[in-house]
Amino acid sequence: MSDHRMSDRRAFGVHAVLVAASLAMVVPFVWQVVTSLKTLSDATRVPPTFLPEGRWDNYAKVFDLLPFGEQFVNTVVMAAGRVVGQVLFCSMAAYAFARLRFPGRNVLFGVFLSVLMVPPQLFVIPQYQIMSSLGWLNSLQAIIVPGLFSAFGVFLLRQFFLGLPRELEEAARLDGAGPVRIYWSIMLPLARPGLVALSVLVLLWAWNDLFWPLVVNTDPEKMTLSAGLASLQGQYQTDYPVLMAGSLIASLPVIAVFVFLQRQFIQGIAHTGSKG
Amino acid sequence: MTTTAGSRAVRAARVEKARRPRAEALWGYAFIAPTGLGLAIFYLWPVLQTAYFSFTEWGAFGGHTWTGLDNYTRLLGDPEVGRAVLNTLTYTALGLVGIPLAIVFAALLNRPGLRGVSVYRTAFFLPVVTMPVAVAMLWRWLYNGDYGLVNQVLATVGIDGPNWIADPATAMYALVVVGIWSSIGYNLIIFLAGMQAIPKELYEAASLDGAGRVRQFFSITLPMLSPTAFFVSIVSVIGSLQLFDLVFVMTGSGQSARANPAYGRLQTVVQLFYERAFVTNDRGYAAAIVIALLVLIAGLTILQFRLQRRWVHYV
Numbered sequence: 200m201s202d203h204r205m206s207d208r209r210a211f212g213v214h215a216v217l218v219a220a221s222l223a224m225v226v227p228f229v230w231q232v233v234t235s236l237k238t239l240s241d242a243t244r245v246p247p248t249f250l251p252e253g254r255w256d257n258y259a260k261v262f263d264l265l266p267f268g269e270q271f272v273n274t275v276v277m278a279a280g281r282v283v284g285q286v287l288f289c290s291m292a293a294y295a296f297a298r299l300r301f302p303g304r305n306v307l308f309g310v311f312l313s314v315l316m317v318p319p320q321l322f323v324i325p326q327y328q329i330m331s332s333l334g335w336l337n338s339l340q341a342i343i344v345p346g347l348f349s350a351f352g353v354f355l356l357r358q359f360f361l362g363l364p365r366e367l368e369e370a371a372r373l374d375g376a377g378p379v380r381i382y383w384s385i386m387l388p389l390a391r392p393g394l395v396a397l398s399v400l401v402l403l404w405a406w407n408d409l410f411w412p413l414v415v416n417t418d419p420e421k422m423t424l425s426a427g428l429a430s431l432q433g434q435y436q437t438d439y440p441v442l443m444a445g446s447l448i449a450s451l452p453v454i455a456v457f458v459f460l461q462r463q464f465i466q467g468i469a470h471t472g473s474k475g
Numbered sequence: 476m477t478t479t480a481g482s483r484a485v486r487a488a489r490v491e492k493a494r495r496p497r498a499e500a501l502w503g504y505a506f507i508a509p510t511g512l513g514l515a516i517f518y519l520w521p522v523l524q525t526a527y528f529s530f531t532e533w534g535a536f537g538g539h540t541w542t543g544l545d546n547y548t549r550l551l552g553d554p555e556v557g558r559a560v561l562n563t564l565t566y567t568a569l570g571l572v573g574i575p576l577a578i579v580f581a582a583l584l585n586r587p588g589l590r591g592v593s594v595y596r597t598a599f600f601l602p603v604v605t606m607p608v609a610v611a612m613l614w615r616w617l618y619n620g621d622y623g624l625v626n627q628v629l630a631t632v633g634i635d636g637p638n639w640i641a642d643p644a645t646a647m648y649a650l651v652v653v654g655i656w657s658s659i660g661y662n663l664i665i666f667l668a669g670m671q672a673i674p675k676e677l678y679e680a681a682s683l684d685g686a687g688r689v690r691q692f693f694s695i696t697l698p699m700l701s702p703t704a705f706f707v708s709i710v711s712v713i714g715s716l717q718l719f720d721l722v723f724v725m726t727g728s729g730q731s732a733r734a735n736p737a738y739g740r741l742q743t744v745v746q747l748f749y750e751r752a753f754v755t756n757d758r759g760y761a762a763a764i765v766i767a768l769l770v771l772i773a774g775l776t777i778l779q780f781r782l783q784r785r786w787v788h789y790v
Contacts, residue, residue, distance in 0.1 A: 213583050214591075220580060221598035224656070228601065230624050231613050243622045246630070292510040300496065301503030307511070314518045318717055318772055320745055320765045324528060324758050325521030348513030378502040407606045409720045410745075414753050425608045425720075432612055433728035439616045446609035457604040461597065464604070468661060469668040 235443035242440050257444040264435065265445070266420050270427040273339060275452075277412075277423060278405040280343040282398045289352030290394060294382045296353065297360035298368070308357075314350035323414065330415050341415040342423060346405060352397050355470060359393030360386060396467035399460055406453045424449040528762035539759055546763035556764065558739060559747040560771070565647055566654065566743065567715035567775075573655035574707055577662035578700065582692055584663070585670045596667075599660035607657070611724035614653045615640060640725055646737035653721060658714075662707050669703030670696060698788045705787045709779055716772050719745040729754070744768050 234242050236254050261267055295301070296308050326345055335341045367385050376385075387394070412423040419427065428449050432442055457464050529546055531539040550556050580599065584592055602610060617624045620638025629636040639649040673696065681691050722743050726735050735741070744764065752761035 210589070213586060213589065217580070217583055217591075217595050221595055224598045224601055224660075227613055227617055227624075228605075230617065234616065245622065245627070247622070247624070247627050288509040288513065292507040295503045295506035299499050299503035299506065301500035304503065307507065310519070311510070311514060314514055317518070317522055318713075318765070318769055320717065320748055321525045321769060322518055322521045323765075324752055324762060325524040326517055327753075328524075329517070329521075345513075345517040348510050348517060350510075350514060350518070353510055378499065378506070382506070403604060407608075409608055409723070410749070414749075425606050428606075428608045428612070429724055429728040432608075432724060436727060439619075439622075442612050443616065446606070446612045450606040450609040453604055453606070454601070457600070458597075461593075461600075465596070465600070465664055468603075468664045471665075 231443045231447055234440055235447055237440050239438060239440055254440065257440045258448065260441050261431070261445040261448065264441070265427050265431055267424075267427065267445070267448070269420050270422050270424050273342070273416075273421060274406060274423045274425075276339055277342045277346070278402050280339075281346040281405045282401045284343070284347030285349050285352045285401050286394050286398055288347060289349055289397065290356050290387060290390065291382065292353045293356035293360055294386050296357045298386075299378060311350045311353055315354065320410075323411065326411075327414060335415075337416050337418040337421040339421070342412050345411070346401075346408075349401070352401070355397055356390065356393050358470075359390055363389050392463075392466070393470075395460075395463050396470050399456075399463050400467045400471070402456065403453060403464075525762045526766060528759055529766045531759040531762075533756065533758045535756075542759070546760050549760065550763050550767060555742075555747065556744075556767075559742050559744045560767075562647065562741060563716055563718065563743045563745075563771075566651060566718055567712055569648070569651040570654050570658075570711060570715045571708065572651075573659055574662060574704060574711065576655065577659050577707070578666055578697075578704065580659070581663050581666035581670060582696060585667060596660075596663075599663050601660070602657040603660040605657070607720035608724050610653065610657050611721045614649075614656075615725050618649055640741075641735050641737050643737045643740045646740045650722060650725060650741060653725070654715070654718070657721070658711070662711070665707055666700065666703060669700050673699045701787045702789060705779070705783050709776060712775055712779065713772055716768065716775070717745050718743045719749065722746055723749070744771070 233249065235257055237248075237252050237257075238254055241248060241252060292311070296304065296311075322345075330336055330341045333340075335344075363386070367389070368381050371381050371385055407425060408423070409425045409429065413426040413429065416422050416426065419430065422430065428445055431445055435441060528539065530541060530543060532542045532545065533539045583589075584595060618639035620626060620636070620641065623636075623639070625639065626636035637645050639645050677695050677699070678691055681695055686694065722741055723729070723746055726738055726741055726746075745768070748761050748764045748768070751757045751764060
C-alpha cells in the first residue's frame with residue numbers, strides 16, 4: 200500500500216493542476232455574481248473593479264423587464280410534471296419489460312429503443328403541429344405533455360429492475376399478489392435509487408431545456424426561464440449586469456438541488472454511461 | 476370423495492396455470508400502454524411525418540404540396556447549408572479535444588489517497604448543471620471585446636485581445652472552448668466510474684513488476700478505459716452535431732444574430748433548421764435539413780463503430 204501513497208512533492212503537483220482547473224471552472228461564475236451587483240457604467244470600466252457593489256436593483260430590474268415570476272412558476276410546474284410523469288409511466292413500462300411475459304415483448308422493447316436513436320429535432324415540426332391543432336400553443340400542457348414519455352427512462356429503469364433480486368416477488372406471488380400489487384408495493388420501493396437517479400436527470404434536462412419551450416410558447420407569460428432569458432438577451436444585448444442577474448436566478452435552483460443531491464446526480468450521470 | 480376433490484383441485488390448478496400467462500400478458504400490455512401510446516403519438520409518428528414533409532413545400536397560409544426531391548436538390552446546392560454543415564463538423568472535431576482532457580483530470584482525481592476529491596469534482600460539475608442559456612450569456616460577457624474579463628486579463632500582459640465571438644477568425648475556437656468547459660465535468664464523471672471498475676490487482680501486479688504511475692496509466696488505465704472512451708466519443712459527437720443552445724444565445728438569441736460578423740462561421744445545422752422551421756416557416760425545407768442531419772449523425776456513428784476495432788480493447 201505504501202507505494203500507492205504519493206510523495207508530498209507529487210501530491211503538490213497534482214493539487215496545483217487541479218486547483219488551476221477548478222479555478223477555470225469557478226471564476227466565470229464568481230465574475231457573473233460580481234457583475235450582477237454592479238451598475239452598467241462600473242461593469243464597463245477599464246481596468247475593471249473586482250469588488251461587488253451591492254447593486255441589488257439589477258435583480259429587481261429582471262422582474263420589471265420580464266414576467267420572471269410567472270416564468271419561474273411555469274418552469275417549476277413543467278419540471279415537476281415531467282419528473283412525476285416519467286417516474287410513473289417509465290417505471291410501469293420498465294417493470295413490464297423486465298418481469299412480465301407477453302407476446303411481442305422484445306419487438307416492442309426494440310421499437311421503444313429506436314426512439315433513442317433518433318435526433319430529437321426530427322420530432323419537433325409534427326409535435327408543433329399537434330400542439331397547434333389542439334390549441335395548446337402558449338400553454339403549460341404544451342411544454343409538459345410530450346415530456347411525460349421517455350424511451351430513455353424506460354431503458355434506464357428496466358436495467359435497474361433486471362438487477363433486483365426476485366425472491367421478494369416470488370414470495371408475494373405465492374401469497375396471491377397480482378402484478379399491480381407487486382409493482383407498487385415491492386418493485387417501486389426497491390427501485391428507489393433508480394427512480395431518484397431518473398428524477399434528477401429529468402429535472403436537470405427539463406429545467407435547462409431551450410428548443411421546445413422556445414418554439415411552442417412565444418407569449419412571455421407562458422415562457423420557461425431559459426426561453427425567457429434568451430428573449431431578454433435578444434432585447435437588452437448589452438446591459439450585462441441585468442443579464443448576469445437574470446441568468447443567475449434562472450440557473451440557481453438546479454444548482455442548489457445539485458448541491459443537496461450531489462451523490463444522486465453523479466450516480467444518475469454515471470448510469471447514463473453504463474448503457475454503453 | 477377425496478379423489479373427486481383432489482381431481483377438481485388439479486383441474487383448477489391447471490386452469491389457473493393456463494389463465495395466469497394470459498392475465499400476465501394483459502397486464503404487460505396495460506403497463507406499457509401509457510409510454511407506448513405517448514411514444515407512438517409524439518415520437519414515432521412524427522419521425523414518419525418529418526420524412527414525408529421533407530418531400531413537400533409549405534405555402535404561406537399553411538397547407539403543403541408534394542414536390543418530390545426538390546428540397547433535397549435545393550439543399551445540395553445551398554451554400555448556407557454547406558457552411559452550416561462545415562461549421563458543425565468543425566465544432567464536433569475540435570470538441571473531441573475535451574475527451575483526453577477529461578481522461579487526464581479523471582486520472583488525477585482517481586489517485587489513491589488524494590484529498591479534496593469531492594471539492595474538485597463539484598467544481599468540474601458546476602457548468603454541467605448550469606442552464607446552457609446562462610452559460611452562453613456568461614461567456615458572451617467574458618468574451619466581450621472591450622470590457623470582457625478575458626481581454627482585461629490579457630491586457631495586463633500587454634495583449635490586445637480580439638472581440639472573440641464576433642471576430643470570424645476566433646469565433647469558432649471561442650465557442651469550442653465554452654463547449655468543452657461545460658461538458659468536461661460530465662465526461663469526467665463517466666471516466667471516473669470507468670476507472671473505478673478496473674480491477675486493482677492489475678495495478679498491484681504492475682507495481683510488483685516495477686512499473687511506475689505513468690507507465691501504469693498508459694499500459695493499464697488507457698487500454699482498460701477505451702470502451703468508456705468509445706462510449707463518450709459516440710455521445711459527444713452526437714451531441715456536438717446537434718449544437719443549438721450555446722450558439723443560439725452566443726450569437727445574440729435570434730433577433731440580431733445576422734448582425735454578428737462571425738455568424739457565417741458559427742451558424743450550426745440545428746440553428747439553420749430552427750430558422751427555416753420557425754422563423755421563415757419554410758417547414759418542408761427544414762424537414763429536409765433535419766433528415767440530412769440524421770444521415771450525418773448515423774454516418775459518423777457507423778464510422779466510429781467501424782474504427783473502434785483499431786483502438787478499443789474489450790476484455
